[in-house]
Amino acid sequence: MEKQLALQMRGITKRFGGVIANKQVDLDVYRGEIMAVLGENGCGKTTLMNMIAGIYFPDEGKIFVDGREVVIRSPKDAFANGIGMIHQHFKLVDLFTAAENIVLGVKEKGKYNLKAVNARVAQIAEKYGFRIDPQKKIYDMSVSEKQTVEIIKVLYRGADILILDEPTAVLTPQEISRLFSVLRRMKEDGKSIIIITHKLNEVLEVSDRVAILRRGEHIATVETKDTNENELTEMMVGKKISLNINRTEPKNAAPRLFVKNLNLYDAEGVHVLRDVSFTACGGEILGIAGIAGSGQRELLESISGLQPAVTGEIIFHNPKKNKPVTFFHKSMKRVRELGAQNAFHDGKGNPVSFQGMRPGAVRKWVESGDVLFNEDEIINLRHRTPLQIRELGVRLSFVPEDRLGMGLVGSMGITDNMMLRSYRKGRAGFLDRKKPRALADEIIQDLEVSTPGVNTPVRRLSGGNVQKVLVGREIAFTPKVLMAAYPVRGLDINSSYTIYHLLNMQKENGVAVIFVGEDLDVLLELCDRILVINSGAVTGIVDARTATKEEIGLLMTKTDDARKEEAP
Amino acid sequence: MSQQSVKLHEPLVHLSKRDTIAPLKAWLIRLAAIVLGLVVCGLVAFVLIEKIQQKPEKIWDFYNAFIRGSFSTPRKLWKFLKNLSILLCIALGLTPAFRMRFWNIGGEGQTLVGVLGAIAVAFYAGDRLPSWALLTLMLLAALLAGAVWAVIPALFKAKWNTNETLFTLMMNYVATFLVSFFLEVWVTNGSGALPKLKQAKLPVVGGNDYLLIILVVLALDAALFVYMNFSKQGYEISVVGESVRTAQYVGINVRKVIIRTMILSGMLCGLTGYLIGAGLDQSITANSVGGQGFTAIMVAWLGKFNPIFMILTSGLIQLLNQGAAQISQDFNVSGALPEVIVGIILFFIIGSEFFINYQVHFRGCGKKTAKGGKAA
Numbered sequence: 001m002e003k004q005l006a007l008q009m010r011g012i013t014k015r016f017g018g019v020i021a022n023k024q025v026d027l028d029v030y031r032g033e034i035m036a037v038l039g040e041n042g043c044g045k046t047t048l049m050n051m052i053a054g055i056y057f058p059d060e061g062k063i064f065v066d067g068r069e070v071v072i073r074s075p076k077d078a079f080a081n082g083i084g085m086i087h088q089h090f091k092l093v094d095l096f097t098a099a100e101n102i103v104l105g106v107k108e109k110g111k112y113n114l115k116a117v118n119a120r121v122a123q124i125a126e127k128y129g130f131r132i133d134p135q136k137k138i139y140d141m142s143v144s145e146k147q148t149v150e151i152i153k154v155l156y157r158g159a160d161i162l163i164l165d166e167p168t169a170v171l172t173p174q175e176i177s178r179l180f181s182v183l184r185r186m187k188e189d190g191k192s193i194i195i196i197t198h199k200l201n202e203v204l205e206v207s208d209r210v211a212i213l214r215r216g217e218h219i220a221t222v223e224t225k226d227t228n229e230n231e232l233t234e235m236m237v238g239k240k241i242s243l244n245i246n247r248t249e250p251k252n253a254a255p256r257l258f259v260k261n262l263n264l265y266d267a268e269g270v271h272v273l274r275d276v277s278f279t280a281c282g283g284e285i286l287g288i289a290g291i292a293g294s295g296q297r298e299l300l301e302s303i304s305g306l307q308p309a310v311t312g313e314i315i316f317h318n319p320k321k322n323k324p325v326t327f328f329h330k331s332m333k334r335v336r337e338l339g340a341q342n343a344f345h346d347g348k349g350n351p352v353s354f355q356g357m358r359p360g361a362v363r364k365w366v367e368s369g370d371v372l373f374n375e376d377e378i379i380n381l382r383h384r385t386p387l388q389i390r391e392l393g394v395r396l397s398f399v400p401e402d403r404l405g406m407g408l409v410g411s412m413g414i415t416d417n418m419m420l421r422s423y424r425k426g427r428a429g430f431l432d433r434k435k436p437r438a439l440a441d442e443i444i445q446d447l448e449v450s451t452p453g454v455n456t457p458v459r460r461l462s463g464g465n466v467q468k469v470l471v472g473r474e475i476a477f478t479p480k481v482l483m484a485a486y487p488v489r490g491l492d493i494n495s496s497y498t499i500y501h502l503l504n505m506q507k508e509n510g511v512a513v514i515f516v517g518e519d520l521d522v523l524l525e526l527c528d529r530i531l532v533i534n535s536g537a538v539t540g541i542v543d544a545r546t547a548t549k550e551e552i553g554l555l556m557t558k559t560d561d562a563r564k565e566e567a568p
Numbered sequence: 569m570s571q572q573s574v575k576l577h578e579p580l581v582h583l584s585k586r587d588t589i590a591p592l593k594a595w596l597i598r599l600a601a602i603v604l605g606l607v608v609c610g611l612v613a614f615v616l617i618e619k620i621q622q623k624p625e626k627i628w629d630f631y632n633a634f635i636r637g638s639f640s641t642p643r644k645l646w647k648f649l650k651n652l653s654i655l656l657c658i659a660l661g662l663t664p665a666f667r668m669r670f671w672n673i674g675g676e677g678q679t680l681v682g683v684l685g686a687i688a689v690a691f692y693a694g695d696r697l698p699s700w701a702l703l704t705l706m707l708l709a710a711l712l713a714g715a716v717w718a719v720i721p722a723l724f725k726a727k728w729n730t731n732e733t734l735f736t737l738m739m740n741y742v743a744t745f746l747v748s749f750f751l752e753v754w755v756t757n758g759s760g761a762l763p764k765l766k767q768a769k770l771p772v773v774g775g776n777d778y779l780l781i782i783l784v785v786l787a788l789d790a791a792l793f794v795y796m797n798f799s800k801q802g803y804e805i806s807v808v809g810e811s812v813r814t815a816q817y818v819g820i821n822v823r824k825v826i827i828r829t830m831i832l833s834g835m836l837c838g839l840t841g842y843l844i845g846a847g848l849d850q851s852i853t854a855n856s857v858g859g860q861g862f863t864a865i866m867v868a869w870l871g872k873f874n875p876i877f878m879i880l881t882s883g884l885i886q887l888l889n890q891g892a893a894q895i896s897q898d899f900n901v902s903g904a905l906p907e908v909i910v911g912i913i914l915f916f917i918i919g920s921e922f923f924i925n926y927q928v929h930f931r932g933c934g935k936k937t938a939k940g941g942k943a944a
Contacts, residue, residue, distance in 0.1 A: 409807055
């Protein structure tokens, strides 16, 4: 069959201030094909597509639809040319039904007839195999249903060039395969589909051709059947890169953190964690999988003391029996307290209480390594604030999801951000910037952070560098438990692999790593066990070496009772 | 619409946010704004004065008078420095709160209750105590009063998350009427004016009435700079101001920091009240602070909450005030003209921040990076 050109872009350039988002991009899209636009985060994929959809106006270049030059100044112009875009963040009115959202803003002749709209929506849905109830309100819908509404909205307006921005980022594997089958039916109907993505396996699965962008430039367009993952990665990154995560067998994995029947309610009284129980072991990576907003963040925050759980236990187990006490994370005050509680012996079975001793003498004795614990330390972290947890000497590190809003202070430099964890040290009321400065230099060097200087506000660094600073700091305090929420979100491939490598090193050092992820392929490759959470309840814990994506996908949407409607 | 043959362009002007700007360039933009503001002021004043007086003036006379307002005699210079210091001192008080993003606009009231505290002690105990004890007691009363006035909104903010801007603003009015109330009680002859309490006067240092105040404020300025940048508490303030969630994440007790910082803020304002009460007036009226508590907000903002820069911004505002007063005196025009002049210049200065944060692109300048325009 002779292929017919649907859309041509010639010499498209777009600048934002001094930053060039797209540079002389040429792109062709044919009728009846699925074209993937592939590139790393920040390479200009979305900007390029926004220019076709009328969100931005190109600085230079021309756009042709069906061989005819067009000017697209607004989304309205785009629709007039049969172009519709489904954005990553849905633009729907929550209080309206699906049909009302679909018809919103469409100028049709005649009376507003919702019944006719419903019928037409149902007809479109049937044609392409969507499952949708036109009269359902948006606030009752799952993410995948909302996406369906967005797609039908575009089709309803007669678009035959559809652009989907990262459509799979928020879907489960089952939902993804359903989306792909819908896309294939649309393709057979002669529509042109452009999907923006950075996931290679999806590109290979669904697309006919792939256009690769790198730093705003169009590198190449290749036929999907003639290429493979390694070749695509190389074009995306600009150099050869190994995509293997080196997973070792856990060595002497011992339980470190016991979470038992944790329950948490948020400010509105919604039950966000339901009887969550699990054990995290030192020397292994425990993955947490689930649809976004299923309670992952709340779980980590309640373990770290930021959101006090209502009921349940969080037990930190420190295997210290007959091991020496150190001042590394325990203060003099805490060591004396423990001494008074008869927790130590001197190696010969005699109790050590430090009674009546001067601080200098206590310090000398402890530092000689002759003061040993009687038993393993067992500390309940529930109802402790983050500061109390630290003062108890529990080495718990947490890389939160919101890096600049929670993990770091955006307006401060790397040195001052290092200080966040340690500024209280030292007796005087003044700050000691020497050690944080040394740590900052160390992290910049070891993790190859690219920054103009240690005092450049971290807000100005790229996402990957921000994350290296944050993870670097959390690891620098030699944690026993390291929790990381979406640590590679928004990162380029190189930085992502740096982070995986760091987590693996921590695992080998015997740290209990808890990794909240969204990419199931990565979870399956990196973790030892995967806990699946849905609506705040654990729906399963599987062995990552044997589990499949489909299995986890089912657990992600599994509900143990009728409290939530089954996702369509 | 799709068949449009005319090529359409971008809008005439569009704005984009700058992510960074060289400090030198930023200061040049600010300087240009001040110069431009002065030029516009000159033109406005020239036109207005000409209309009123029906006789042409050389435009240079206007600037001449402007400068003479602060520098023509030693007395004016001392007055300039004194006013600068008082204004700066209130602004210093506001700084820790502002760094914490706690919008304390109650500097006026906190300073006024500081004056009230000091004068109340002098009124009731002035005859019974030796001078040093009286002055010390007055100081303590001023600090306490300022701290109490500032900590009330802080407690409400920490406990119930009330809006601190409205709360601190309202506390200003309460303070004003509290002073009126005490004046009613203290002054029984119906004049409403409290005679000077001679015994409540700070000693004269170096032969000048104002030198002590100037030195105290300079020392405070340096101390606050060190506190904000090199102390643990100052660091905590910055963290809380930037992100409450980060502060909680690293285990900072946010409520404690808010309350502690507002006590400090109020105490500094109370101290200014003491300097006004014991150092200058030895008396009190409901207008003792005279709106400087509000002007100080601008001083702190323009100085980017940096105690060193704030010396400059406080000086600038004082220069404007005295220069404008001189103009209205020299050219015999109404007192409203100085306010117009100050308003114009501040408009330009604040407007210049827009060009520091945003870049303006004009159509057709797409090729080269467009320079920020200067029209306000």
